[in-house]
Amino acid sequence: MARKWALRSILAYLLLGLFLYVYLFFLADSTLPETYKGSSADPATFMNNKEILLSEDFSKIKNLLFFLSTPYEWLFYFLILIFGVSRVFEKWARGTVKNGFLQTAIFLFWLSISSFVAIFPLQYISYKISKSYHISTQTFSMWMKDEITDFWVNYLLMFIIVSVLYALMKRFKQRWWLAAWALSVPFTIFMMFVQPVLIDPLYNDFYPLKDKALEEQILSLADRADIPADHVFEVDMSEKTNSLNAYVTGVGSNSRIVLWDTTLEKLTDKEILFVMAHEMAHYVEKHIYIGIGIYLVLSFFGLFLTAKLMRGIVANHSDDLKVSKVSNLSSLPLFLMITSMLLFTISPLSNWISRYQETRADRYAIEMTGDKESAISSFQKLSKVGLSQVNPPLLVKIFRYGHPTMLERLSMLEEYEAEKKKE
Template sequence: MVRKMGVFAVLGYVLYGLFFYWYLFYFAEPKLPFEYQGTKADPATFLNGRELSLSEEYSKIKNLLFFLSTPFEWVLYFLILLFGFSRVFKRWAASSAKYKIVQTAIYLFWLSLFAFMATFPLNYISYSFSKTYHISTQSFPSWMKDELIDFWIHFGTWLIIVPVLYWLMKKSNKRWWLYGWLLSVPFTIFMMFVQPVLIDPLYNDFYPLKNKELEAKILTLAHKAQIPAEHVFEVNMAEKTNAMNAYVTGIGGNARIVLWDTTLNKLSDNQILFIMAHEICHYVEKHIYWGMGGYLLLSLLGLYLIYRIMNWAVDRWGKELKINDVGDIQSLPLFFMILSILLFTASPFTNLASRYQETRADRYAIEMTKNPNAAITSFQELTRSGLSQVNPPLLVKIFRYTHPPMLDRIAKLEEYEIQQRNKEQ
């Protein structure tokens, strides 16, 4: 039975992968709707033939790797349970330490290390393709350093969460999900607060914007929006990527508006001011807080579903999965597998909410700057630098896109430009 379940899991993953390969490379050939052809949203008007070809090739590969990577985790955790690796990790932990808390830490380390090594090839392939298509400029040692930072941050975070969660399972096998969620609220707020000052600097150097003339223009926009900002932060990303980005991060006194130096190097001041106005909208409309509130509500539902699904799975397949009790640390791979499935399932809804916020931010930015040409050309340059698809396939948009596709964003800006021109006539 165990072998059969393992074969079905691997076969299901292979069929899933073949479906998305067919969907991305053969079925979902992106064709620009007729009404957009020749407009400023048409990539043929701002990308040359080679750039068009490269963007399609690169996008297909990156999308395929995305759809392969997450379900790979599900299969991995399932096989870890099915073939007794979780039991082995627990045995190693028990033989290495006397105290329960230390055993849990050792178990979590072995599980995290096994998952890291198993997923490393897909991560490296993704990095390698980014280098091949000149998106990434990062050296392998630098990339490996970031991967190891990721590993230790995730390990450290789960080292706080897992012992508490499994202690709650022992104390209340029917309400642990609720108590766990209540404890997660202050923890989530704390992590959001320290992210800009403790975690982000582990990957890159952050400093106030060097171009003081540009900073003054940005702060003028911020003051118009009644934001008490003193600095705009710049981060050195040119040594890692050719792509561009800007974002808002953190909450309270640690909230920051951040610009990648690649954005500063490739865009004009007017284009950057539009990008900054977009980010200012996220701050003004408190999108970070709305996002955090939505995340906490989803996490409440998610923990409840994990509680129900774990109990059902252990009752039905506990023997095959080598799990005697949900509260046993051996069930942790099952917890991770269900969590990953739920996050993937929820992504169309969270992405939809994010795209709505990004649409509002675009509208706010153009109303504030009233420079549609700078806005349109900035989006065109963002598309070029990241080799992004202007009009992605439907499933890609649903599961991957936290921002509206550039086709929609540029088309709306062009409509605004036409409206403004008509008003002036």
Template sequence: MRKWIVGAGLLYVLYGLFFYWYLFLTGDSSVPEGLKGTSADPATFMNQRELMLTEEYSKIKDFLFFVRIPFEWFLFFILLIAGLSKKMKHWAEQTSKRRFIQIAVYVFSLFLIVTAASLPLDWISYQFSLEYGISTQTTASWIKDQVIDFWISFPLTAGVVMVFYWLIKRHEKRWWFYAWCLTVPFTLFLFFLQPVVIDPLYNDFYPLKNKDLEQHILKLADQADIPANHVYEVNMSEKTNALNAYVTGIGANKRIVLWDTTLNKLDGSEILFIMAHEMGHYVMKHVYIGLGGYLLLSLAGLYVIGTIYKWMISRYGSRLHIAGKSDLAALPLLLVVLGVISFAVSPFTNAVSRHQEKAADQYAIELTENKEAAVSTFQELSKAGLSEANPPFLVKIFKYGHPTIMERIQNVEKASNE
């Protein structure tokens, strides 16, 4: 057990050292020679202090991102190899004879351990965002969000785990397929619920206060043949200086949402460009395409996860103190397999997302016919969030669901020349 723990710890340290070396010492985020002096060059729209802060903050943020991902895998491995997961299961079984209560108790204990162990990294990330002027959130508000995260994630996860163990007992060989069948209505339900139940727990949403701007946005929506009555704004300035807008929900609960920071820092033409971008997602049905793609990917993913989970238990079950696939103590192993698979496919899902975002940008350029507003919008997004215009390759493929700022501005310039 000690050798496995030391080996896993050493592997995690080497992983962290690799990304430190890659991000701080060798990762290339420089501006290509041919783009220097153009509108895509940060030196043309940022001052020296902003350039320095962007470089520093991006490296720290990216490093924390990569270190945070496998931290939970390492923690789950320790719980398994040390027999702690098995002890947690026995304790949960002593609390009640009812299986669903045992599962709820075990998941609650696991969530407490993960939350407590991850808190230092989350706190460090929060402090850096404060130090670099990205976050404006008070400590009390940050803690409140952590508590909300816990009490949303815990019951949802506990419910999913209960269904998982029920399926694996009833349908040992094809549990993954029946799980996917249940995933479809569950995902649709969450998509429908999020704008009106979950999101308001974190922030206040209300119809756009600037009625003149709203009329311009609705007129733009009418040009795009989009049925829209209201645009919503959210008071994100209490938490961040970054800018954003997005489309959320499905059916009657679909919303276009603007952060108030976006309203405060961008002019009318830039806001209209952002709105046109979000309308592009609607017109091209990206929400539904993304949802359909997710469901198809989850079908293949559940099959792969089920296969690896079964193989891991047959090969290492005794060493990890797992009695079988339906053993509650095996949950950390399932979460590790799920996490690794999700991380492995993220370059693919991010690439699809970047393609959709590029298409929405192109749609917005054509709808507004204002390329200058497009360029200035991307420049302001980069400045407000201290975002690198040209991040290193691994950062782009694993983190970026949007094209880089440099790519987005280049795409606008190409459109201008066509």
């Protein structure tokens, strides 16, 4: 039975991969509508022919990898369940130590190592593609260092989460999901608070912005936006990527304004001020707190559904999955598979909300700076340097884009200018 289900699941995954390949490389339409030909949104106005071709090829490959990676994760969890690997990990843990927390640590270590090894080929392919298209500038050793750091950070966080989660499952057999949801609220806020000062520095070096004249202009914008910031931080990303980015991170006293050094190198001061005004808009319009509120609602229903599905699946397929009880550690792959599926299912909604907030931030930035030319040129450079499609296919936009497409962002600026002329 296990072999039959394994073959079926692998075949389903391969058929999905074939469909996605045909869709992305042959059926999906990413051509620019005639209306926008010759406008600021037309790639031909800010890219040469080679760059346009590279952006199309790179985007198709990265989109394919994105759509393959999540179902691949589901396949991995399913296979280690039906072949009894998860149950073996649990037996090893129980046979090694008697302490429950140490059993969790051992079980999670073997599960994490297995997951790392299984997913590593896709991660490596993604790295090599980014490297070949000159997006990534990392050496293999630097990339591996980040991968290993990522492994241990995720392992420690997962150890905390899984230890608490399965303790709740044992204590509250029917309502564990409600207790888990209640505890997730302060934990999420705490993680947002410590992320800038404890986790981010593990990956990159942060230091005060060297250009003090530019820092003064950015802080002046922050003052106008009532953002309590005394410094702007620069992060050394040029050793890892050619991409551009800037952001406002953290909550409360740990809020930080951060610029990648690649952004400082490739954008003018006026373009940087527009980008920073956009990031400040998220603070001004309380998008972080709105995001927390949305998370609370979605996680409430998500955990409820996860508990209901786990209970039903284990009750009806315990022999097939080699899991006798929901509260057994061996059920963790089932929990992770279900939550991953639910997150993927609601990603169109969460991405739509994010795109709406990003559009609001774009509009706020243009109103604050009044500099349409710098806004347009900054978006064009972001698209050019990142080799991103100006008008991605609909399926890609729905599932991948937390920001408006470059076509939408640039056309919004044109429409804004037309509105101002009418006033």
